[in-house]
Amino acid sequence: MKAILADEKTGKLTIGTAEKPIIAPDELLVRVKATALNRADLLQKRGHYPPPSGASSILGLEMCGTVEEIGPKATGWKKGDRVCALLPGGGYAQYTAIPAGMAMPLPDNLSFEEGAAIPEVFLTAYLNLFEAGKLESGQTVLIHAGASGVGTAAIQLAREAGAQIIATAGSKKKLEICRSLGAGTVIDYKSGPFLPEVKKAAPDGVNLILDFVGAPYWEQNMDALSVDGRLVLIGTMGGSKVKEVNLLKILFKRIHVIGTTLRSQPVEKKVALTRSFASFALKKFAEGRLKPVIDSVWNWEDVNKAHERMEKNKNAGKIVLKVGE
Numbered sequence: 001m002k003a004i005l006a007d008e009k010t011g012k013l014t015i016g017t018a019e020k021p022i023i024a025p026d027e028l029l030v031r032v033k034a035t036a037l038n039r040a041d042l043l044q045k046r047g048h049y050p051p052p053s054g055a056s057s058i059l060g061l062e063m064c065g066t067v068e069e070i071g072p073k074a075t076g077w078k079k080g081d082r083v084c085a086l087l088p089g090g091g092y093a094q095y096t097a098i099p100a101g102m103a104m105p106l107p108d109n110l111s112f113e114e115g116a117a118i119p120e121v122f123l124t125a126y127l128n129l130f131e132a133g134k135l136e137s138g139q140t141v142l143i144h145a146g147a148s149g150v151g152t153a154a155i156q157l158a159r160e161a162g163a164q165i166i167a168t169a170g171s172k173k174k175l176e177i178c179r180s181l182g183a184g185t186v187i188d189y190k191s192g193p194f195l196p197e198v199k200k201a202a203p204d205g206v207n208l209i210l211d212f213v214g215a216p217y218w219e220q221n222m223d224a225l226s227v228d229g230r231l232v233l234i235g236t237m238g239g240s241k242v243k244e245v246n247l248l249k250i251l252f253k254r255i256h257v258i259g260t261t262l263r264s265q266p267v268e269k270k271v272a273l274t275r276s277f278a279s280f281a282l283k284k285f286a287e288g289r290l291k292p293v294i295d296s297v298w299n300w301e302d303v304n305k306a307h308e309r310m311e312k313n314k315n316a317g318k319i320v321l322k323v324g325e
Helices: 038-046 112-116 117-132 151-158 172-181 194-203 215-223 246-251 269-288 300-311
Strands: 003-005 013-017 028-037 062-070 082-086 096-097 103-105 141-144 164-169 185-188 206-211 224-232 258-261 294-299 317-322
Touching: 013 300, 028 112, 028 224, 038 300, 062 096, 062 112, 062 117, 082 112, 082 117, 082 269, 082 294, 096 206, 096 269, 103 151, 112 206, 112 294, 112 317, 117 151, 117 206, 117 269, 141 151, 151 164, 151 206, 164 194, 164 206, 172 185, 185 194, 194 215, 206 215, 215 224, 215 246, 294 300
Parallel strands: 141 164, 141 206, 164 185, 206 224, 224 258, 294 317
Antiparallel strands: 003 013, 028 062, 028 096, 028 317, 062 082, 082 103
16 A cells, blocks of 8 residues: 655655555554644654554554555444544555544544544544543633644634633634634733733633643742642643743642553444543534634645644644645
8 A cells, every 4th residue: 555654764755565454353444535634743754752562653643534455353334434543553545444432423524634634633622621631610720832733723622612711822813713613711822921810710710621731831830820729731842841840839729730641542432432522522523613723734745744744833833734636
C-alpha cells in the first residue's frame, strides 16, 4: 500500500510504500479516505515522539474510511460501512487496522473529511472535560487554545453539558470562532495576562481549566481556579518546567492538578472511552448540534505544506488530509 513516510533527520514527508496491515480476529481493516494532523505528528516525524509499543510507525492518530475486511471476532460491522476512529498510529496510509470496539459509525450527514476531524480532538476533549475534569452543568471551564482542534471540540462539548465557558485564543478570527461555538467570554492572550479577564467573568474562580501551554500559564492558572478547582494539563507547548511553585495555593484551595495523555492509554480504556463518547455525541453530530471545525483540507501530496501551516500555528480547527488512491 501507499503511505506517507518520514525522514527523522529532516522531518520531510514523502509518499512511499509500506506493508498492508494484517488484521487480528477482533479487528477491522479500513480503507482510509481521510486523516487529520495532530501536533504529535510534528514531534514524531523528527523522532521525538515514538509510537506506543506494537503500534504502526506511520504517522496519523485518526482516520475516516470504509470497512474492507472484518475479523472473525469483530461483530456489528459489514463491508462498506463508513467509520472513523482514533489510532495509536498509521493514519497517513491507504489502509489501517483498528480494534472493532474503537470504530465509530460516521453519521450520514458528514463527509469523510469531516469524519477524520472528529476522533482525536473530540475524544481528547471528552476525556479531559468529563472523565478527568469532572465537569458538571452550571460549572465554569477555562479552555486555553480555544480555536485549536481540541479547543473547538471542548467548547462544543462543554456547551452541550450546560457549562459556562471562557476561552483564550490569539487572534480576532480565532476569538470569533470560539464565541460562535459557545464561549461566553473570549480573551486574546496576546494582548496581556488573561487572569484579569477571567476574574471579571468568574469572580470566585473557574472550576476547571484545560491547558495545552504549561509552564508560562502555571501561576495565572493557580490564581484563576476556584476552591476545589481542577487543572487538567493536556500539553506543554510553552514549556514544561516551572521555576517556582507555591504549594500553599494548591493546599489551601484544594486544587487538583491532573496530567493526561490519550495516545498511551491501553486499548481497553480507549474502547470504553469511544463507547461513552459515541453514546453522548453521535446523535448530536447527526442533528448538527456538534460539528467538526475544519481549518483546511489538503491532498496528501501536499502534506509538507499542511504540516507547515500547523507548525506556524496558522490553523483554526483541524487540518485534514485526503488520502489518495
